[in-house]
Amino acid sequence: MAGELGGQGLHDALVILGAAGVVIPAFARFRISPVIGFILVGAAVGPAGLGSLADEHRWLAAITIADRESIEPFAEIGILMLLFGIGLELSFRRLWAMRGRVFGLGGLQMLLTGLLFSAALMMVGALEPLPAAVLGLALAMSSTALVMPLAGTATTTGQTALAILLLQDLSLVPLLLLLDAKSSPDALIGVLVGGVAVIAVLLLVGRFLLSRLFAQAARTKSPELFLAISLLTVMLASLATGSVGLGAVAGALIAGLLIAETDYHAEVEVITAPLRGLALGIFLITVGMRLDLAELIAGWPQLLAATVAVLVVKALVIVALLRWRRSRTGTAVETGLLMASPSELTLIVLASALAAGVLGPGTAAFWTLVTAIGLTLTPLLAAAGRRMARRIDPQALASGASDTSGVTLIFGFGRVGRIVADMMIEHNRPYFAVDGDIDCVAAAREQGYKVIFGDVARGDVMDRFHLSEAAALVLTMDDPVLTVRLSRDIRASCPDLSIVARARDGAHAAQLYRAGATDAVPETMEGSLQMSEAVLVDIGVAMGPVIASIHEKRSQLRAQIREAGELTEEPALGRRR
DSSP: OHHHHHHHHHHHHHHHHHHHHHHHHHHHHTTOOHHHHHHHHHHHHSTTTGGGGTTTSGGGGGTOOSOGGGGHHHHHHHHHHHHHHHHHHHOHHHHHHTHIIIIIIIHHHHHHHHHHHHHHHHHTTSSOHHHHHHHHHHHHOOOHHHHHHHHOSSSHHHHHHHHHHHHHHHHHHHHHHHHHHHHOGGGHHHHHHHHHHHHHHHHHHIIIIIHHHHHHHHHHTOHHHHHHHHHHHHHHHHHHHHHTTSOHHHHHHHHHHHHHTSTTHHHHHHHHHHHHHHHHHHHHHHHHHTOOHHHHHHTHHHHHHHHHHHHHHHHHHHHHHHHHTTOOHHHHHHHHHHTOSOOHHHHHHHHHHHHTTSSOHHHHHHHHHHHHHHHHHHHHHHHHHHHHHHHHOTTTTTSOOOTTTTOEEEEOOSHHHHHHHHHHHHTTOOEEEEESOHHHHHHHHHTTOOEEEOOTTSHHHHHTTOGGGOSEEEEOOSOHHHHHHHHHHHHHHOTTOEEEEEESSHHHHHHHHHHTOSEEEEHHHHHHHHHHHHHHHHTTOOHHHHHHHHHHHHHHHHHHHHHHHHHHSOOOTTOOO
């Protein structure tokens, strides 16, 4: 029996991984969100789709999943990784900085939307007050896993959506706790006491231990060690909260929060991104498996009416709240449509409510279908919101600024990077530095420099800094190959960005110009010019003529290097002259 289960589990895992391997590149090729693909694949290969024909056509058994419950463990892992990713986005500092919007705007959205849904459900006589309240709050949630990748955090829309989503994500834990207490009221006090104790221990351990562990991982330059520590943190935190009745999802969320408080959160986000993306895909496939075409066809009027009602009410509430807070009309409309659908958290609450006896099986199944349909529509609603925002207010999308807007980014913070940062400070210009040496980063931060740990050799890290919004990029790393590669890759995606790169010599500088650098500064040339300046002053030449001649010679040499680079190869596309 164990062997059969193991074989079935392996088969299901291979089907899911195969689906991910097909969906991601295929939908990316046509620039369609893979979210729709995962849900459609789940519907196709699940027990309500082709899986129902596996007994009649044995060859279908190899590419389908006949029992949805067999992949529930995969879905639960996906949910844990989703909550972990949400925790990484939160951080206590971000919550405190955004407390007005999170608890003000987010709280009002959750309260008003939940009340409207609850009142409507009771008015039509569908549910009693308690089930209606639980279902109303569940439907008020929006999908962090889908909304944030679609919106990002570089625009006003993304920042507004993030504030609302943070409150919704935070509300999940107390809501699940109350549902657990409903199924076992006598255990509530024990759960609360145990939960507070476990959370306190996790915060203390995370505060004093996680940074040291990640520091050791940073010194080894091992991404695998970063990943292992991150997964171990999620596992231990989930086991700890699950053991006292808070649920494993609370532990995953806390694990993300703890890592978000360290200086290594950017690196952890990058390294765990593929795993979290796969976890999202697995979860969405299980969502698709909840779509039973027979049920959809049989009950399509009710499902359509419920889905439209949820989308319209949520969109109108968010638009009204944002207009009340004097947001742009375009931003309000885009945010409203973007967040109109229910959430993956809605499914978690529905499952918990069903287990607690708050909702009946029929009610939970109906609203699970509504939620699955809404999740499928999220990318389409996001695209419609963007188009409407452009028509209503062309400036709405450009009004937001990323954390690096107008900032000079410095990749590499050795002796050269520090001097560049000192000059930025001297002239009161904002800068931000990234370096892959944790000891260098720690020493620089103690001295007051704005620098974080990160491996810029991985392209995903660079994407986090919104390079298109930066004032300039300075590459100071003592790695000629990496500097050329970064110059080429960044120029391809940011044709107007000023890129100033450190070069070892004239030949390396010529390579950098060909790769797309705006300016390349050879160390040998600058060293020679400084030596010339020093000796000329020492032998009695006036400072003014010396400085003028040095500037002229520098311009001459740069022109020669640039010309050599252009003669060797065509100039990089979009390079500024």
